[in-house]
Amino acid sequence: xxxxxxxxxxxxxxxxxxxxxxxxxxxxxxxxxxxxxxxxxxxxxxxxxxxxxxxxxxxxxxxxxxxxxxxxxxxxxxxxxxxxxxxxxxxxxxxxxxxxxxxxxxxxxxxxxxxxxxxxxxxxxxxxxxxxxxxxxxxxxxxxxxxxxxxxxxxxxxxxxxxxxxxxxxxxxxxxxxxxxxxxxxxxxxxxxxxxxxxxxxxxxxxxxxxxx
Amino acid sequence: xxxxxxxxxxxxxxxxxxxxxxxxxxxxxxxxxxxxxxxxxxxxxxxxxxxxxxxxxxxxxxxxxxxxxxxxxxxxxxxxxxxxxxxxxxxxxxxxxxxxxxxxxxxxxxxxxxxxxxxxxxxxxxxxxxxxxxxxxxxxxxxxxxxxxxxxxxxxxxxxxxxxxxxxxxxxxxxxxxxxxxxxxxxxxxxxxxxxxxxxxxxxxxxxxxxxx
Amino acid sequence: xxxxxxxxxxxxxxxxxxxxxxxxxxxxxxxxxxxxxxxxxxxxxxxxxxxxxxxxxxxxxxxxxxxxxxxxxxxxxxxxxxxxxxxxxxxxxxxxxxxxxxxxxxxxxxxxxxxxxxxxxxxxxxxxxxxxxxxxxxxxxxxxxxxxxxxxxxxxxxxxxxxxxxxxxxxxxxxxxxxxxxxxxxxxxxxxxxxxxxxxxxxxxxxxxxxxx
Amino acid sequence: xxxxxxxxxxxxxxxxxxxxxxxxxxxxxxxxxxxxxxxxxxxxxxxxxxxxxxxxxxxxxxxxxxxxxxxxxxxxxxxxxxxxxxxxxxxxxxxxxxxxxxxxxxxxxxxxxxxxxxxxxxxxxxxxxxxxxxxxxxxxxxxxxxxxxxxxxxxxxxxxxxxxxxxxxxxxxxxxxxxxxxxxxxxxxxxxxxxxxxxxxxxxxxxxxxxxx
DNA sequence: TATGAATGAGTCTTCATTCAT
DNA sequence: CATGAATGAAGACTCATTCAT
Numbered sequence: 001x002x003x004x005x006x007x008x009x010x011x012x013x014x015x016x017x018x019x020x021x022x023x024x025x026x027x028x029x030x031x032x033x034x035x036x037x038x039x040x041x042x043x044x045x046x047x048x049x050x051x052x053x054x055x056x057x058x059x060x061x062x063x064x065x066x067x068x069x070x071x072x073x074x075x076x077x078x079x080x081x082x083x084x085x086x087x088x089x090x091x092x093x094x095x096x097x098x099x100x101x102x103x104x105x106x107x108x109x110x111x112x113x114x115x116x117x118x119x120x121x122x123x124x125x126x127x128x129x130x131x132x133x134x135x136x137x138x139x140x141x142x143x144x145x146x147x148x149x150x151x152x153x154x155x156x157x158x159x160x161x162x163x164x165x166x167x168x169x170x171x172x173x174x175x176x177x178x179x180x181x182x183x184x185x186x187x188x189x190x191x192x193x194x195x196x197x198x199x200x201x202x203x204x205x206x207x208x209x210x211x212x213x
Numbered sequence: 214x215x216x217x218x219x220x221x222x223x224x225x226x227x228x229x230x231x232x233x234x235x236x237x238x239x240x241x242x243x244x245x246x247x248x249x250x251x252x253x254x255x256x257x258x259x260x261x262x263x264x265x266x267x268x269x270x271x272x273x274x275x276x277x278x279x280x281x282x283x284x285x286x287x288x289x290x291x292x293x294x295x296x297x298x299x300x301x302x303x304x305x306x307x308x309x310x311x312x313x314x315x316x317x318x319x320x321x322x323x324x325x326x327x328x329x330x331x332x333x334x335x336x337x338x339x340x341x342x343x344x345x346x347x348x349x350x351x352x353x354x355x356x357x358x359x360x361x362x363x364x365x366x367x368x369x370x371x372x373x374x375x376x377x378x379x380x381x382x383x384x385x386x387x388x389x390x391x392x393x394x395x396x397x398x399x400x401x402x403x404x405x406x407x408x409x410x411x412x413x414x415x416x417x418x419x420x421x422x423x424x425x426x
Numbered sequence: 427x428x429x430x431x432x433x434x435x436x437x438x439x440x441x442x443x444x445x446x447x448x449x450x451x452x453x454x455x456x457x458x459x460x461x462x463x464x465x466x467x468x469x470x471x472x473x474x475x476x477x478x479x480x481x482x483x484x485x486x487x488x489x490x491x492x493x494x495x496x497x498x499x500x501x502x503x504x505x506x507x508x509x510x511x512x513x514x515x516x517x518x519x520x521x522x523x524x525x526x527x528x529x530x531x532x533x534x535x536x537x538x539x540x541x542x543x544x545x546x547x548x549x550x551x552x553x554x555x556x557x558x559x560x561x562x563x564x565x566x567x568x569x570x571x572x573x574x575x576x577x578x579x580x581x582x583x584x585x586x587x588x589x590x591x592x593x594x595x596x597x598x599x600x601x602x603x604x605x606x607x608x609x610x611x612x613x614x615x616x617x618x619x620x621x622x623x624x625x626x627x628x629x630x631x632x633x634x635x636x637x638x639x
Numbered sequence: 640x641x642x643x644x645x646x647x648x649x650x651x652x653x654x655x656x657x658x659x660x661x662x663x664x665x666x667x668x669x670x671x672x673x674x675x676x677x678x679x680x681x682x683x684x685x686x687x688x689x690x691x692x693x694x695x696x697x698x699x700x701x702x703x704x705x706x707x708x709x710x711x712x713x714x715x716x717x718x719x720x721x722x723x724x725x726x727x728x729x730x731x732x733x734x735x736x737x738x739x740x741x742x743x744x745x746x747x748x749x750x751x752x753x754x755x756x757x758x759x760x761x762x763x764x765x766x767x768x769x770x771x772x773x774x775x776x777x778x779x780x781x782x783x784x785x786x787x788x789x790x791x792x793x794x795x796x797x798x799x800x801x802x803x804x805x806x807x808x809x810x811x812x813x814x815x816x817x818x819x820x821x822x823x824x825x826x827x828x829x830x831x832x833x834x835x836x837x838x839x840x841x842x843x844x845x846x847x848x849x850x851x852x
Numbered sequence: 853t854a855t856g857a858a859t860g861a862g863t864c865t866t867c868a869t870t871c872a873t
Numbered sequence: 874c875a876t877g878a879a880t881g882a883a884g885a886c887t888c889a890t891t892c893a894t
């Protein structure tokens with residue numbers, strides 16, 4: 001929403017055309033996220049997206065080829081940035097602290113944001129949009145599991161991790177995050193879940209795992 | 214085709230009208246599961262359900278008030294039976310064997326059956342059918358987590374379980390099952406997951422958890 | 427297919443087949459009147475007629491070819507009997523008393539009975555069932571207006587009626603009856619109308635009409 | 640066909656979008672009157688209305704919520720304007736001339752126009768649309784009968800009307816108009832009715848009524 | 853005769869998409 | 874670039890009618 005330059009001159013504040021267009025586009029994506037995650041792909045109405053974005057219905061088609069393109073664009077652009085943040089563990093950082101950072105990041109930047117809606121959307125609609133599922137696997141899931149595996153390799157090298165299964169099944173590490181996502185989305189109303197505490201307990205479990213008593 | 218004579222002779226035991234109706238109803242539910250889990254609620258077409266069930270379109274409305282009723286009925290009747298099978302642990306059974314039984318049952322009776330489609334449906338459509346999400350919570354989730362908590366209590370009493378967090382967060386125990394469900398549904402094509410092995414690894418982790426080395 | 431013999435053998439009191447059939451048929455007609463007059467032809471449902479008549483849906487088709495036949499049969503059989511009752515005025519009866527009898531009969535045997543529903547049905551659906559309108563004209567309207575004209579001729583001969591217009595426009599005599607019918611059907615709830623008093627006032631008007639003061 | 644220039648030259652004055660929309664709306668109402676009065680509410684098909692109005696099916700739903708709203712709007716907007724024209728009688732106008740004006744107006748502006756179809760529609764469908772019947776009573780019937788009563792009061796004051804029943808039963812005055820409406824709609828084909836002459840005869844009758852000879 | 857489960861043609865209604873302004 | 878009136882294909886749902894029992 002940078003509307004901070006070149007305003008005082010004319011009657012209308014007119015920022016550069018390209019800028020306004022980008023803003024409109026983003027407003028549409030924001031609105032689309034609301035509608036798609038509330039209604040699902042099929043039941044979401046383009047008109048509602050337009051209304052929520054405060055643009056005309058036709059405007060959406062100036063920015064996106066059709067409803068499906070809008071949907072896929074939404075999902076694609078919303079999660080890819082996340083992956084970049086997962087880097088190989090280096091230096092003397094403990095696995096525990098890396099896992100804790102991961103958990104914190106997950107809760108702060110995904111679970112409590114609208115990104116969680118996106119993930120739920122992928123889960124909900126992935127079956128009907130195989131290309132989306134594939135894209136998501138390639139761009140999000142595969143890198144994330146690979147990162148977890150690297151983290152486990154690192155942990156084993158450091159002696160912090162002793163259970164080799166964790167390297168084989170990075171899903172075990174990600175598991176509680178997924179559960180948290182679904183739980184908050186569907187059952188949070190009925191039974192609150194202290195996700196942060198659960199994640200901490202889970203990290204404890206991972207680090208204790210494999211130790212021969 | 215004389216219709217008034219010779220009935221007891223043939224192979225089929227003259228299913229009473231009511232019986233045939235019940236069969237029709239079940240055929241519709243089966244077909245609906247196929248269509249709904251393949252297409253999602255909104256995109257599934259009643260006509261396709263009818264075609265798959267080999268009945269006329271109108272027949273569906275003879276058995277279900279509308280598309281939504283068919284959907285909810287489908288989900289409701291498909292999962293409740295499962296819950297009955299979870300009984301309190303008794304006698305001298307080890308927690309490990311109980312967890313292994315649970316894991317086996319999950320893989321055999323849910324993951325590799327169409328029930329997994331139902332659960333995916335609940336996850337996918339729960340947002341738009343709050344009553345369904347609530348029903349599912351009440352009838353499936355809550356009993357299942359309660360059973361897990363009882364199992365952990367039992368394990369702690371027996372000394373097999375030493376990590377009290379597991380009692381507080383039964384979600385940690387169920388987690389990998391949920392991950393498996395989603396993974397197989399969306400990403401199984403891209404990367405196979407040996408769910409049974411993962412579940413075993415998870416059980417090991419649970420049982421080792423909390424031990425002070 | 428002799429249906430009239432050999433019946434007294436069995437247990438149930440079973441009236442003759444033909445009798446039962448006639449009863450069923452009449453029950454269907456009664457139910458049809460209720461439904462058609464409440465819903466109109468198009469919106470009335472055969473299933474509701476069946477339910478109200480306490481017969482199966484298929485039974486209706488044993489007695490009537492289709493929905494339209496049921497409707498036409500209903501209208502035809504319900505009004506024709508009325509016409510027979512209008513006979514030529516004879517003897518020394520005054521026109522006033524004849525008109526009063528007509529008014530009484532109308533109120534008692536039509537307005538306050540379900541026959542009024544039939545007439546309303548003819549008015550409502552006549553446009554779409556020209557054959558019905560024609561039938562109704564031929565069997566009810568034409569005879570009734572002819573009877574009124576005869577009555578006026580009779581009245582003029584007796585000196586009771588002095589206005590020749592009444593002979594030319596028998597509709598003027600029938601008018602208030604029609605108004606009463608529609609009023610009671612549509613607006614009776616909002617403003618009651620004392621039909622009998624109105625009819626008396628109308629008769630006074632007719633008899634005073636044409637007198638040169 | 641350059642679209643950006645040369646607009647003031649042509650014949651058509653560039654109807655603004657809103658104006659065109661209003662025209663479309665009116666075209667739909669006109670077409671709906673045709674279809675509804677020919678087929679009745681239930682049997683009229685929206686698609687036929689659209690075709691007759693030369694618009695797409697969906698366009699109708701752009702202007703009216705559903706079929707029923709279209710129907711009610713049609714009836715509501717078509718008759719209310721009439722009521723405004725009935726004003727209290729003033730000055731030295733004779734009751735006869737007022738009644739004659741009323742009769743002329745009825746024949747010219749209702750009976751021989753499509754408004755008569757509307758009234759027939761109200762009669763035909765009023766039972767199934769109670770709100771419509773009520774609306775019609777409130778907006779048309781009640782004002783009309785009240786106007787007639789005022790007219791009779793005025794006539795009595797002037798000495799032209801001597802029959803007090805006419806004040807009590809304004810329906811007696813309106814009667815023949817209603818009969819004419821129904822007659823022309825249903826039986827006009829079988830037996831023509833000279834409505835104007837009948838109305839004149841009726842007016843004579845009213846003015847003679849109550850005179851003691 | 854009587855039934856009611858089954859059928860599918862027929863309708864209303866929605867909504868993604870287009871396009872004239 | 875932006876708009877929203879117009880469109881019509883698509884899909885849910887109804888109900889008269891049939892027919893096996």
